[in-house]
Amino acid sequence: MIDRTDSFEVLMRQSQNGDQQAYASLLKQTSLFLHTFLANRLRYTNEVDDLLQEILISIHKARHTYDSNRPYKPWVYAIAKFRLQDYLRAHYSDQLRQAIDLEDIEENFQESVTETAISFESISGEIKKLPEKQAAILQLMHQEGYTAKEIAEKMGMNESAVKVAAHRAYKLLRKKLEK
Amino acid sequence: MSNIDNLITRLAQDEIRVKTAPHPFILSLQWMGAAGIYLAVSLTLFGLRPDLLEKFHSVWFVAEIGVLLGILIVTSISAALLAFPDLYQKRNLALAPAWMLALFLLTLFLAWRADNPLIPLPVHSFECTLGITVMSLLPTVWIFSSMRRYASTHYRLAGSVALLSAFSVGALWLRLHEVNDSIVHVIKWHYLPMLAIGIIGLWLGQRVLKW
Known part of the structure; x- marks a missing residue:
C-alpha cells in the first residue's frame, strides 16, 4: 500500500x-x-x-x-x-x-409499438438476427410483457428511444418477412 | 474489476522501459534553433532587403521585428508545453501567446498611427500571403511531426499555437526580404492572414495531434 x-x-x-x-x-x-x-x-x-x-x-x-x-x-x-x-x-x-426528427415518426404516433398481429414465437428466429439491443427490446416487450417505460428503466434508455428502437426493429422484420 | 486487473497485467508485461521526452524548454530550443537555421538559409538564398540596415533605424520596424521574434519564441515554448498532457504544470506559460499577440496588435496599431503621411501601397497583394505560406510549410510539417510524438490533451490549442509559430517564421522571412514600407499592406496581407491561419490550426490540431 x-x-x-x-x-x-x-x-x-x-x-x-x-x-x-x-x-x-x-x-x-x-x-x-x-x-x-x-x-x-x-x-x-x-x-x-x-x-x-x-x-x-x-x-x-x-x-x-x-x-x-x-x-x-x-x-x-x-x-x-x-x-x-x-x-x-x-x-x-x-x-x-x-435523436429522430419528430416529423419522421409522426405518422407512427397512432400505431401502438407494443402490439403486433404477428406472435413473438412465430418470428423468434428472425428476431434473433436483429441487432442485439433491438432483439432484447422486442423480447422484453412481447415475451416478457414489459412496457416501453419499464424497458427504458431496465436498459437505461429514454422511453422514446425504446419506442424508436422497437419501431426500427419492426421495420427490419417487416422487410425480412416480406422477402 | 477483473477486466482492469487483466489489463494492468498485460500492460505491465509490455516493454515498459521508455526514453523519456526531453524537457519542453529543450524541445522549444530545438525548434527555435531549426527555425533560425531555416531563416538564415532562406534569407541567404533569396537575399536580405537592401535597405535593411537603414530600416533598423526606424523604431516601428524594429518594434515590429522584435514582437514578431517574440511571437516565434513564445509560441515555440507554448507549443512545446502544450504537447505534454499536463502542460508540464506550467499553465500560465502555455497560455502566454495570448499576451504576446495582444502586444503584437498594439505594436501594429501604433505603427499604423505613426505611418503619416501614408506610404503608398505596393502593386502586389496576395502574393505576400502566398510567399509566407510557402515558406511556412516546412516549419509546419516539422513542428507538427515533432508534437505528434508526445501526448497533447489540448490538441486544438496546440495546433493553433504551433501553426502560429511556423507562420511567424514565414512572416519574419518576408519582412527581412521584401522592400516594402506600407504598414497597411503588411497588416492586410502579412499579419491578418497569419492570425487567420491560427484558426485553421485549431482544426489541424484536431486532425493531426489527437491521440
Missing part, C-alpha cells in the same frame, strides 16, 4: 526504468483513485470500467511524457479528464445523432 506522497513518483521512475512489478503496482493504485474519480462523474458501472481501461491504456501510451521530477497525480488527472471529456463528447453527439 502506498502511504508516502512521493511513492507514485518513485514507482513511475522505476517503471520507466523497466521495473514491471513497480509498474503493475502503480497502475493498480492509479486505477483505485481514478475509479472513484470516474464513479462520481458517470452513471453506470460499465461506463466507469470501460473508460478506466481506456485511461490506463492512455497512461501507458503517454508514459514517456512524464517527468519524475514533477508530481504524478496532476499528470494522471490531466489524461483522465481529457479521456472523460472525449467520452462525454462522443456520448452526447451519439445521442444527438440517434
Whole structure:
C-alpha cells in the first residue's frame, strides 16, 4: 500500500526504468483513485470500467511524457479528464445523432409499438438476427410483457428511444418477412 | 474489476522501459534553433532587403521585428508545453501567446498611427500571403511531426499555437526580404492572414495531434 506522497513518483521512475512489478503496482493504485474519480462523474458501472481501461491504456501510451521530477497525480488527472471529456463528447453527439426528427415518426404516433398481429414465437428466429439491443427490446416487450417505460428503466434508455428502437426493429422484420 | 486487473497485467508485461521526452524548454530550443537555421538559409538564398540596415533605424520596424521574434519564441515554448498532457504544470506559460499577440496588435496599431503621411501601397497583394505560406510549410510539417510524438490533451490549442509559430517564421522571412514600407499592406496581407491561419490550426490540431 502506498502511504508516502512521493511513492507514485518513485514507482513511475522505476517503471520507466523497466521495473514491471513497480509498474503493475502503480497502475493498480492509479486505477483505485481514478475509479472513484470516474464513479462520481458517470452513471453506470460499465461506463466507469470501460473508460478506466481506456485511461490506463492512455497512461501507458503517454508514459514517456512524464517527468519524475514533477508530481504524478496532476499528470494522471490531466489524461483522465481529457479521456472523460472525449467520452462525454462522443456520448452526447451519439445521442444527438440517434435523436429522430419528430416529423419522421409522426405518422407512427397512432400505431401502438407494443402490439403486433404477428406472435413473438412465430418470428423468434428472425428476431434473433436483429441487432442485439433491438432483439432484447422486442423480447422484453412481447415475451416478457414489459412496457416501453419499464424497458427504458431496465436498459437505461429514454422511453422514446425504446419506442424508436422497437419501431426500427419492426421495420427490419417487416422487410425480412416480406422477402 | 477483473477486466482492469487483466489489463494492468498485460500492460505491465509490455516493454515498459521508455526514453523519456526531453524537457519542453529543450524541445522549444530545438525548434527555435531549426527555425533560425531555416531563416538564415532562406534569407541567404533569396537575399536580405537592401535597405535593411537603414530600416533598423526606424523604431516601428524594429518594434515590429522584435514582437514578431517574440511571437516565434513564445509560441515555440507554448507549443512545446502544450504537447505534454499536463502542460508540464506550467499553465500560465502555455497560455502566454495570448499576451504576446495582444502586444503584437498594439505594436501594429501604433505603427499604423505613426505611418503619416501614408506610404503608398505596393502593386502586389496576395502574393505576400502566398510567399509566407510557402515558406511556412516546412516549419509546419516539422513542428507538427515533432508534437505528434508526445501526448497533447489540448490538441486544438496546440495546433493553433504551433501553426502560429511556423507562420511567424514565414512572416519574419518576408519582412527581412521584401522592400516594402506600407504598414497597411503588411497588416492586410502579412499579419491578418497569419492570425487567420491560427484558426485553421485549431482544426489541424484536431486532425493531426489527437491521440
